[in-house]
Amino acid sequence: MDLLKNIQNLKIVDGLLVLGFLLVILGIGINFRDQFMEKGKTEIVSNNVGSTEKNDTQINNEVTIDISGEVVNPGVYKLENGAILDDAIAMAGGLGSKANLTWIDKNLNRAEKLYDGQKIYIPNVVDDEKVILGVSTTKNIIRINTASLEDLDALNGVGPSIAQRIIDYRTENGGFKSIEEIKLVPGIGDKMFEKIKNDIQL
Numbered sequence: 001m002d003l004l005k006n007i008q009n010l011k012i013v014d015g016l017l018v019l020g021f022l023l024v025i026l027g028i029g030i031n032f033r034d035q036f037m038e039k040g041k042t043e044i045v046s047n048n049v050g051s052t053e054k055n056d057t058q059i060n061n062e063v064t065i066d067i068s069g070e071v072v073n074p075g076v077y078k079l080e081n082g083a084i085l086d087d088a089i090a091m092a093g094g095l096g097s098k099a100n101l102t103w104i105d106k107n108l109n110r111a112e113k114l115y116d117g118q119k120i121y122i123p124n125v126v127d128d129e130k131v132i133l134g135v136s137t138t139k140n141i142i143r144i145n146t147a148s149l150e151d152l153d154a155l156n157g158v159g160p161s162i163a164q165r166i167i168d169y170r171t172e173n174g175g176f177k178s179i180e181e182i183k184l185v186p187g188i189g190d191k192m193f194e195k196i197k198n199d200i201q202l
Contacts, residue, residue: 063114069122070096079114085146086110088120098124107148115174118145119202142200144182145175156195162187176202 061081065088068074072093079087085108089095095104100123104110121143142151144166152163162185169185170176179200183193 063116063118065114065116065118065120067092067120067122069120070099070124071122072096083114084110085112085114085120088114089122095122096124098126100125107143107151108146112146113171113174115177117177118175120146143202144179144200145170145202155199157192158188158196178202 062078063081063083064076064078066076067088071089072095074092077088077091079091089110095101103123142155144152149160149163149167152158152166153160155163158166165185165187166182169182176182179197179202180193182188182196182200183190
């Protein structure tokens, strides 16, 4: 009778050991599954972040400009960030046959770095002749993103030193995004801006 009880007790102990062993294996399996799933999520997030950074880099690597006037193919073009005015002219097929070369040499810096949204106008000789003959009464507007030091100096209240600061500012910051931004140039405040705002454009 005691022997039978001992055998039964051993079976119960063995059963508990097997059950415990199975539970340990099950716990390890669940833990491994959770770690694997977490790793997969981390890789997906990491890949998504990398993709976003790549897209942002691609967007920042381009500037869109509008070039018109005396170029062979005027229009809107995308160029690499860091491109200069001469690159934009080349993209538009080069200067037209009636381009005012004298004005261009005097007023345009063909090495100027382009900025996103920039408007570029290339005048022609015929328009210039009309102004000389007095046919046109259009007011002379100074383009602050391309004007020479002499043209900027001619603005009301702007002397040579401030004109140079305007050129330095647009070179360092990739051009003005609005005419109001010129107030950030040292020496140009609200009062001076009111004097020149009708005589300037981008």
